[in-house]
Amino acid sequence: MDKILDYQSFVITVLVSIVTLLLALLVFNFNLRSRRRRKLPPSPQRLPVIGNLHQLGELPHRSLRRLAEKYGPLMHLQLGQIPAIIVSSPEVASEVMKTHDLAFCSRPATPVMMKFSYNGSDMAFTKYGEHWRQLKRLGTLEILSMKRVQHFRNVREEEVHVLIQNIRRSCSQEPVNLSEMFLCMSNNIICREVFGKRFSDDGQCNRSEHHDLVLEIIELMGGFFLADFFPSFKWLSVVTGLQGKLERNFKRMNEFFEREIEEHSLSMKNDLGRDDKEEDDFVDVLLKSQKDSTNLGFSLTRDQIKGVLLNMFLGGTDTSAATLEWAMTELMRYPSIMKKAQDEVRSVVGNKGKVDENDLQHLQYLKFIINETLRLHCIVPLLIPRESRQDCTLFGYDIPKNTRVFVNAWVMARDPKSWHNPEVFMPERFEENAINFKGQHFEFIPFGAGRRICPGIQFGVAAIEIALANILYHFNWELPSWLSYEDIDMTETFGLVLHKRSPLVLMARPINILVKT
Numbered sequence: 001m002d003k004i005l006d007y008q009s010f011v012i013t014v015l016v017s018i019v020t021l022l023l024a025l026l027v028f029n030f031n032l033r034s035r036r037r038r039k040l041p042p043s044p045q046r047l048p049v050i051g052n053l054h055q056l057g058e059l060p061h062r063s064l065r066r067l068a069e070k071y072g073p074l075m076h077l078q079l080g081q082i083p084a085i086i087v088s089s090p091e092v093a094s095e096v097m098k099t100h101d102l103a104f105c106s107r108p109a110t111p112v113m114m115k116f117s118y119n120g121s122d123m124a125f126t127k128y129g130e131h132w133r134q135l136k137r138l139g140t141l142e143i144l145s146m147k148r149v150q151h152f153r154n155v156r157e158e159e160v161h162v163l164i165q166n167i168r169r170s171c172s173q174e175p176v177n178l179s180e181m182f183l184c185m186s187n188n189i190i191c192r193e194v195f196g197k198r199f200s201d202d203g204q205c206n207r208s209e210h211h212d213l214v215l216e217i218i219e220l221m222g223g224f225f226l227a228d229f230f231p232s233f234k235w236l237s238v239v240t241g242l243q244g245k246l247e248r249n250f251k252r253m254n255e256f257f258e259r260e261i262e263e264h265s266l267s268m269k270n271d272l273g274r275d276d277k278e279e280d281d282f283v284d285v286l287l288k289s290q291k292d293s294t295n296l297g298f299s300l301t302r303d304q305i306k307g308v309l310l311n312m313f314l315g316g317t318d319t320s321a322a323t324l325e326w327a328m329t330e331l332m333r334y335p336s337i338m339k340k341a342q343d344e345v346r347s348v349v350g351n352k353g354k355v356d357e358n359d360l361q362h363l364q365y366l367k368f369i370i371n372e373t374l375r376l377h378c379i380v381p382l383l384i385p386r387e388s389r390q391d392c393t394l395f396g397y398d399i400p401k402n403t404r405v406f407v408n409a410w411v412m413a414r415d416p417k418s419w420h421n422p423e424v425f426m427p428e429r430f431e432e433n434a435i436n437f438k439g440q441h442f443e444f445i446p447f448g449a450g451r452r453i454c455p456g457i458q459f460g461v462a463a464i465e466i467a468l469a470n471i472l473y474h475f476n477w478e479l480p481s482w483l484s485y486e487d488i489d490m491t492e493t494f495g496l497v498l499h500k501r502s503p504l505v506l507m508a509r510p511i512n513i514l515v516k517t
């Protein structure tokens with residue numbers, strides 16, 4: 001009897017399995033057909049790998065453009081041990097940085113980023129989470145707010161004045177190295193905003209020791225390190241000497257920050273009772289926030305303060321200088337655009353003797369030039385790399401958690417589908433075009449977009465505008481005798497920030513302005 005029951009249940013199980021299988025096949029087939037009929041994207045599947053580390057080449061934003069032309073705007077590369085997706089169109093960028101921003105807004109913990117972010121205690125290189133949210137809020141509302149941009153207006157105007165005086169002094173004898181001068185000026189501005197003092201000699205726009213240190217760190221951060229792509233071979237950094245270099249630079253930077261923080265704490269103690277928040281530099285703001293943790297809603301650690309300070313340096317020094325360098329390079333290549341910009345600024349400012357920030361609102365063409373420079377020379381071409389925090393589906397493809405994400409903002413700003421004659425420098429295109437760089441128009445995102453958008457846009461743009469307006473107002477510019485317009489070097493260097501390979505060296509001819517007294 002038992003045997004018969006066993007046999008019966010065996011037959012029933014087999015029958016049920018066959019029916020289930022048939023039903024599953026039927027449903028699958030129906031699903032497939034209806035998907036085809038309704039043109040639905042295929043069910044989530046793995047995005048095929050189309051390349052590896054070799055494909056990145058010397059200038060990754062350019063090599064990746066060639067790949068995107070062949071494989072489309074969403075690509076999967078296996079970079080050593082790291083799976084990475086490359087985003088190359090506004091449609092895909094909008095999915096990544098808007099629709100699924102929460103899934104893609106973390107950052108990878110590479111050895112260099114971890115070191116200089118005080119182990120993820122900063123705002124720019126830390127993973128997404130409560131800690132980042134708190135710092136970003138503090139950064140946006142307190143440190144980099146519009147009110148504070150206005151507060152530092154005199155700092156920018158004074159440092160631009162120093163720049164103009166320095167150019168005047170040196171231009172009678174020799175050509176001026178504008179690349180170098182822009183870097184010094186923006187470093188002096190950021191030092192005064194962060195620490196309330198400059199580190200170059202008074203009245204000078206020369207390099208200080210700590211200025212070189214910032215540049216070395218920026219170079220390290222933009223460098224290519226095997227350990228970034230082979231995390232299980234971290235020891236490689238020790239063998240190649242990278243670890244030693246990191247430690248040395250970090251130690252110097254850390255000591256410098258410690259000294260400044262101590263000095264600020266001491267002067268705050270001696271000045272108890274002052275409530276002149278508007279006169280504070282960034283260190284003051286951070287130390288006050290640390291003291292007032294009830295209002296702040298969390299307690300700010302020493303490492304967080306130092307991490308944020310470093311973010312401000314990295315964000316504020318090289319980026320503005322590189323934008324100015326490219327803007328002047330393009331103006332030298334297009335004398336008619338240069339003339340139109342000079343006519344505008346000289347007619348608005350007249351014989352006042354200098355451009356001040358009140359004048360900027362009337363300099364519409366100057367703003368178009370800056371937009372066009374940021375479009376054609378997107379100076380952080382792949383933005384800061386992101387990392388997915390969870391599994392996500394993009395255009396029917398499964399993107400697993402911990403995938404690295406590179407958004408090629410540079411290629412989107414040169415896409416012929418979005419821009420007429422995209423390779424030509426044409427500020428007029430912004431005249432009728434309401435597109436701006438605030439992260440809403442994905443074909444133009446030099447400051448990124450979504451939760452991770454740059455919080456220093458106003459600080460950066462304010463410095464660029466006042467500097468460019470003044471150098472156009474005070475001087476006519478010529479190429480040195482050994483250079484012709486066709487020879488202007490437009491080659492880019494590889495790094496986090498896109499610089500010109502050779503410095504911009506020009507002859508400055510001061511114009512005579514009959515200053516009204």
Ligand code: HEM
Nearest residue numbers: 124311312315316319380384447448449452454456459460
């Ligand atoms: C022309 C000037 C500048 C450009 C082109 C620029 C560009 C960028 C870009 C592309 C990002 C990454 C955005 C993303 O991942 O989506 C970024 C992030 C950031 N920038 Fe800027 N930046 C500039 C100026 C500044 C200034 C002046 C500061 C501060 C003083 C600053 C501070 C930061 C910080 C803290 C972040 C990290 C934000 C986060 O991860 O949440 N930037 N910037």
